Amino acid sequence: MKRWMAILPLAALLGFGVLGAVQLMRPPEESFTAKTDRVAPDRVFPLLDDENRTIGFAPPPGDKPVMVNLFASWCAPCRAEHADITRLARAHPGQVYGLAYKDAPEATREFLAELGNPFVEIGVDRSGQGGLDFGLTGVPETFVISPEGKIILHVRGVLDEQRAAEVSAALAG
Template sequence: MKRWQAILPLAALVGLGTLGAIQLMRPAEDSFTAKADRIAPATVFPLLSDESQTISFAPPPVDKPVMVNLFASWCAPCRAEHPDVTALAESHPGQVYGLAYKDRTEDTLGFLGELGNPFEKIGVDASGQGGLEFGLTGVPETFVISPDGKIILHVRGPLDAERRKQVSEALEG
């Protein structure tokens, strides 16, 4: 076998690996937000403030679109997006909810005590199953749910100014 024939498969593998790495390092911006048209899970979550009470988001607890932000105290991007979540809560009172994902209650309370609590109510998803039912790929993620219980926007990763604008527009209906 000639030397170039032996090198050809290796060169092809390196080329494909390089293209894959480039795609992972520079994904299309719209891959972080998605219009969704699926029903929010009917999962019932205990409230952080009082675990004897519960909340569900299908349908939302109010008769207008709501934002559900899945976050955790151990999540650095959650800390970074917190000012954007707070800004949304200020501009859309009563429409911003939280879901503490795989976090201990005392850690969540410490996180919110330090940064402020922008949420109308906070559900607790200690096992992480509820997040999976939403379609969570990793915290933080934000879902906007219509009054009839459909997920109309799914934002993967931390909010920033552009994504906050998209969420705000979805909350306005």
């Protein structure tokens, strides 16, 4: 009976080890799209081109849903999704905004000079706290916000054709 009691903790430890190994071997979910009903953060951001002006998204500017893409010049996936963002901006003029996350303004300007600027306006989140208030887990991430200031769609990771189509549908209302 005593041997059985000694083996029990060892068996539990082995079970947790197997469970951990299975989780580690599972491929990470790099991107997902989720419909939400959270309120956009009540925070304003200085604009990239004029720090004396600010922009906020609770509620967003205008009377249509808007897309806010959190990006950074140092982020390789942000570069990869830039063409999809440009297409969305052409399809939905005046509805695509950017938020430069933990990026130096000069680096953001160079990034946009190289790839083009599809955004109506770009806010600056130097500290990163604004991104965290949105629910950011890592750049790039895209949020669609209703005219009432609710986050109605959250795309974590790189926009691709399918996710861009979901964002486009949400922007169309």
